[in-house]
Amino acid sequence: MNYQIDENGFYGPYGGAYVPEVLYSNVENLSRNYQAILNDPDFKKELSRLLKVYVGRETPLYHSPSLSEVYNTKVYLKREDLCHSGSHKINNTLGQVLLAKRLGKTRIVAETGAGSHGVATAMACALLKLPCFIYMGEVDIQRQFPNVGRMRLLGATVIPALSGSKTLKDATNEAFRDWINNPLNTFYVLGSVVGPHPYPDMVARLQSVISQELLHQVPEITGKEKPDYVVACVGGGSNAAGSFYHFLNDPEVKLIAAEAAGKGLDSGFTAAATFRGKPGILHGSKTKFMQTNEGQVVEAHSISAGLDYPGIGPLHAWLSDTGRAKFVAVTDDEALDAGLALSQMEGIIPAIESAHALAALSQLNFKTDDVVVVCLSGRGDKDLETYIQYSNSKKTAHGNV
């Protein structure tokens, strides 16, 4: 089975570039040039230098004693939360902003959900000296306010997305609209493996630095040649794509994708696109997303703003259809419990997004000598208020019994 894009930018039936004519030449130009730029020795040298000295790569592969004990196996955390920006998102934004400069673009737009991609884009733009405009849903601006302040401090302009559900999907729409209105000077730095070809492949390649490091870290640190499991959360799916990338063609490595079930798969408040979605065309690609029978996009729900997206990237739709990756659904409460547990047991506060991957472990059956790598995609500083409120409400509920 092939898990790379074909010459038209499709993974099986998913992918492609469904863009209006005004964006066609931009997308086409990017398609023609991105691989050559990413593979150019000077570009690679500059990007890897920045990933080392600016981001702090490589990120550790850390053995988690308490999770290993809980699941009676060997659990390792790939510490993307230790990246300079606080999440894996900076791997992609540095690459794309460097690429934008190569293409002669002078202005950057991006969407953001939790703010992690927005912060990472704002940092890359500050470093590489390009003006930066971030669209963020009005709802997300409220629930991730610390990141809004960070973006502004970094010199970015944060523009509230006021349409639709006022979350990540709508921020993405607004970023596309901005690009349509400014196609000549502007580069759209997409934050996930979504959007028209070549974005899904380009973002997967830029994030594949995660699995690239695992190729040598796993043997060095675990003694095993390769992991038995790689587990990652999926909103659009960029950290999962990056964690899976070098293992896609190795069937001995089981790939687990944790989707946000929100309040439950049948609650009507979910973001689990492989469970509740069907194929269609959204944000420039054919992929799976939640929609009505008439093809209207259904608003997603997740406590995690970064996973609060009705679709997944086309690679993940394909991994789901082919069974190459196993998709599991994790509720808001399960994720919060897993996040609080890691904080208390090991002093690591994970982003609520990443906590979904941690919670997925309880749905799997491991052997004692399995090597289980969980991508800890980001840190939870932005989520403190949610964690604290949840923790207090549990204490109160407990006290009332």
Add this chain to the structure above:
Amino acid sequence: METFKKNRLKTIFKSPEKKVSIYFTAGYPALTDTLDLLSLLAESKVDFVEIGIPFSDSVMDGEVILESHKVALENGMTIEILFDQIQKIRAQVSIPVVLMGSMNPVYQYGFEKFCQRCHEAGVDGLLLPDLPLDEYEKYYRVWYQQNDLAPIFMISPQTNGDRMKRIDELGEGFLYALSGNSTTGSTSEIGDNSEYLQRLSNHKFINPVVLGFNIKTKDDILFANQFADGAIVGSAFVKTLKGGFNKERTKHFLEQLM
């Protein structure tokens, strides 16, 4: 046997006069306003109409049309209802009708069935801005042809000469040329792109070319007509419907436009 009717859109463009088209969103401001609006526009001097199929996430549209999509969906508008409405009024009005919208609702409805229903209901053209030309050629063209449905494609300032040629070869009815780089109803002025408009005007197209986006007034139409075979007014018209369809107010707007 159904009598084969000639495509109305292709017929009107046989005459050399400049054309004016109006865009409105199906099911806005009220669900059944589609019918009254079509009747009114058919009685006016408007040459053809474009009816927007509402979509929750239309990236090509600006504030005014987005709002109309939202309201239309809240009103319960669906593709099936729209076809029924057009079919119902088709016996009384002969004005050419083009449907316009995002790919996904059409894809979910079923592309082949959609084209068949267009034919049954009396739709003359179909414009899906996010339909790639390659896919049209490979998969969908046959259904347009079987149902005498004109495929309408867009041209933008970003479209180079070779691609203009290809679009012109594939398109029928007319080519929808954007007045500039923008979403619908933006504040930019259509005169800002004179180099591109001149390029449009110089290019030898097989099809008629109609200019759309940000055309709000009679002056804009006259300006567009210097470069193209006609003009389309969308957001400016939809704006007049806000708060409820008022026949006199709409008539007045149309009179001022032409």
